[in-house]
Amino acid sequence: MSTKVPSDFVRFLKSQVRDLQSKYPHANLTDAFTHWACQLIFAELDSDEIFDLVVGIAGNSDNTIDFSYRDDKNGIHYLVQSQYPVEPITFGVDVTKRIFNGYTLFSDNTVNFDIDRLANLSHQLGDSINREFEIRFCFIVFGDFSHDALDDIQGRVTQIPRSTFAIYDLEQLYDLHFSASGVLYETQDIELELPLFFQQSGSIILNNLEPYSVVANVDLVEYVRRVTPFIPRIFDANVRHPLKNKVNREIETTIADPEMRKYFWHYNNGLTILVDDISVSNDRIVVKGPTIVNGCQTTATLSKSFQQLANLADNIKLPLLIRFIKISEITQTEKLRLDIAKYTNSQAPVLTPDFKSNDDEQERVAHLFMMLEPPVFYERKRGQWKSLKPNEQKLYNDNVSMVEIAQQWYAFRASPSYAIVSKNGLFEDTGIYKAIFTPPRPAAEYYMSHLLFNQFSDYLLRKKRESEEKTDVDSLFFLDLARARNLVVSHLINLAGELMFQKYGEFSSDQANKVLERVQKGEIASNLEPLLEGVVTTFRMSLTQDQVLLKEWRNPDTIGKLKKLLNQQIAVFAKARINVLDFV
Numbered sequence: 001m002s003t004k005v006p007s008d009f010v011r012f013l014k015s016q017v018r019d020l021q022s023k024y025p026h027a028n029l030t031d032a033f034t035h036w037a038c039q040l041i042f043a044e045l046d047s048d049e050i051f052d053l054v055v056g057i058a059g060n061s062d063n064t065i066d067f068s069y070r071d072d073k074n075g076i077h078y079l080v081q082s083q084y085p086v087e088p089i090t091f092g093v094d095v096t097k098r099i100f101n102g103y104t105l106f107s108d109n110t111v112n113f114d115i116d117r118l119a120n121l122s123h124q125l126g127d128s129i130n131r132e133f134e135i136r137f138c139f140i141v142f143g144d145f146s147h148d149a150l151d152d153i154q155g156r157v158t159q160i161p162r163s164t165f166a167i168y169d170l171e172q173l174y175d176l177h178f179s180a181s182g183v184l185y186e187t188q189d190i191e192l193e194l195p196l197f198f199q200q201s202g203s204i205i206l207n208n209l210e211p212y213s214v215v216a217n218v219d220l221v222e223y224v225r226r227v228t229p230f231i232p233r234i235f236d237a238n239v240r241h242p243l244k245n246k247v248n249r250e251i252e253t254t255i256a257d258p259e260m261r262k263y264f265w266h267y268n269n270g271l272t273i274l275v276d277d278i279s280v281s282n283d284r285i286v287v288k289g290p291t292i293v294n295g296c297q298t299t300a301t302l303s304k305s306f307q308q309l310a311n312l313a314d315n316i317k318l319p320l321l322i323r324f325i326k327i328s329e330i331t332q333t334e335k336l337r338l339d340i341a342k343y344t345n346s347q348a349p350v351l352t353p354d355f356k357s358n359d360d361e362q363e364r365v366a367h368l369f370m371m372l373e374p375p376v377f378y379e380r381k382r383g384q385w386k387s388l389k390p391n392e393q394k395l396y397n398d399n400v401s402m403v404e405i406a407q408q409w410y411a412f413r414a415s416p417s418y419a420i421v422s423k424n425g426l427f428e429d430t431g432i433y434k435a436i437f438t439p440p441r442p443a444a445e446y447y448m449s450h451l452l453f454n455q456f457s458d459y460l461l462r463k464k465r466e467s468e469e470k471t472d473v474d475s476l477f478f479l480d481l482a483r484a485r486n487l488v489v490s491h492l493i494n495l496a497g498e499l500m501f502q503k504y505g506e507f508s509s510d511q512a513n514k515v516l517e518r519v520q521k522g523e524i525a526s527n528l529e530p531l532l533e534g535v536v537t538t539f540r541m542s543l544t545q546d547q548v549l550l551k552e553w554r555n556p557d558t559i560g561k562l563k564k565l566l567n568q569q570i571a572v573f574a575k576a577r578i579n580v581l582d583f584v
Helices: 007-023 029-041 047-057 093-106 116-130 147-156 169-180 218-229 244-258 294-315 330-344 352-356 358-370 400-413 415-423 430-437 443-469 471-482 483-503 509-520 524-541 558-575
Strands: 066-071 076-083 090-091 134-141 142-144 162-169 193-194 202-208 213-219 270-273 278-281 284-288 291-294 319-324 376-379 398-401
Touching: 007 029, 007 169, 007 430, 029 066, 029 076, 029 134, 029 169, 029 294, 047 066, 047 169, 066 116, 076 090, 076 116, 093 134, 093 443, 134 147, 142 147, 142 169, 162 169, 162 213, 169 270, 169 358, 193 213, 202 278, 202 330, 213 218, 213 278, 213 284, 213 430, 218 294, 244 294, 244 319, 244 376, 270 284, 270 483, 278 319, 284 376, 291 294, 291 319, 294 483, 330 524, 352 400, 358 376, 358 430, 398 400, 398 443, 398 483, 400 415, 400 430, 400 443, 400 483, 415 483, 415 558, 443 471, 443 483, 471 483, 471 524, 483 509, 483 524, 483 558
Parallel strands: 076 134, 090 142, 134 162, 270 319, 376 398
Antiparallel strands: 066 076, 193 284, 202 213, 213 319, 270 291, 278 284
8 A cells, every 4th residue: 555645544535435325325335435536536526416426327236337427528438446445455457357348348239238227328338439439447446556457457448449547546536635625725727817007107027037027016906806705725825824913903004094095005015926827918917826925914904904995995096016926937836935935024924833834744734634523624824724714614623733733742742841942943953843744643643632732731720720829838839830831731741642652552543533532532631630740749849959840841851750750650550450551
């Protein structure tokens, strides 16, 4: 099996197939698998149409073709065969020949079928052949193909006129689902036609500049109207999404005030938009595939302001300065996009983690969180969650950020003090960054570190409230701990992690999801609170007079001392025939 496909996806796919069989009356899981996969492959068909096509030729007496679809517009007839074993496997030539035997059978006009669904398939396939349609043989498999099987498919297709083939193995299905998940916003389909504010002098074409660029003053109101429908995906090349800050409030104030509004062009630094293509005429500029790398704040704020102004916006006549940069060379795209976003953003500072937000690792982690049940939104860009519409937010059970997951997981698995004190270091140090995100861990493991952090934080706040009216040593101690809550909680989840890894070892996807269920119920945190409280109290008593408690939590060596005390307590419980790991 491909190492590219995360085990989370295998678990997710199996769950989706079971759910689909429950939702639709499929005769077996293979039909439900065909249905699920065809939703990705044939995006032009809705789920009910796909179900009808699967059921239309499904049946126990025929295992050669599982799905037939004719695309009359493009002249393609798709014949699909699916294989869905209990677990992913590598398929051989014994599987590949079935669909070709089916093609031979159903294309033979001398064969009479006494079952309507098979007769209809034969008639339609014969008609497609007569009309010289392309016949595309599609293989959808829960696994992959051997080299011999691939060679066999290639050889058989060459013997059939106007035929091609497509392989949808587990890796291809993962890529399709990732592309369709919404983690990556596509902008290639966006085309904006923007009127120039000054017809004859509204643009400067920089022919000799590489990459090719155009500076233009466009009509501000028309810009806002035509861009708004594409928010937030038009922001995706930026390293963070619109944020609430002082400058945005000042833009709102300026637009709302007729006297201040006329100076907007003088106040605003302008926008930078990367495009796939650009054309300029005397009175307008047309751009394809635009992504805003500088100006997300301005665009989002203007969109909000003009929605509030409603019809009053019709009377506003203002220019907006935009730099359009055509990025055409694939080899330079990613670095150049990142550098332009980095150097042109001054309105809201770009932080160290922001520069990782477009990394492949972050896109993959976001996809894994989306496959949790129920799904969780992974905010890899600051402001991304708030940019979603309310109905989009309702699709998710929770939301987490890239930075907090990095801190909480690294505290959970590695160094609690470094995770909290050196947040930027998690994204600056390549070794640490790769340890956290490459390859991505199961989403359930990341998410359990987040939930445990919140649960132990709530525990410490509860202890603080209980201690506020008291003056004994233990109460004062918890008041001190609360002042360094994030540091202390990071150590607590690391100790919890120590116990969890003693019991479960390294988490597989399935194991992580089972443990996550217990974490979500609050069982593990509540079971471990008394034990870890005892460890922390013993640690306090072990400090000498010259050791300041709060400073000790910043000391990287502290976790080693706490783990030693934890193991001592485990040994004490063991003598009493109590297994601490039973509580985990």
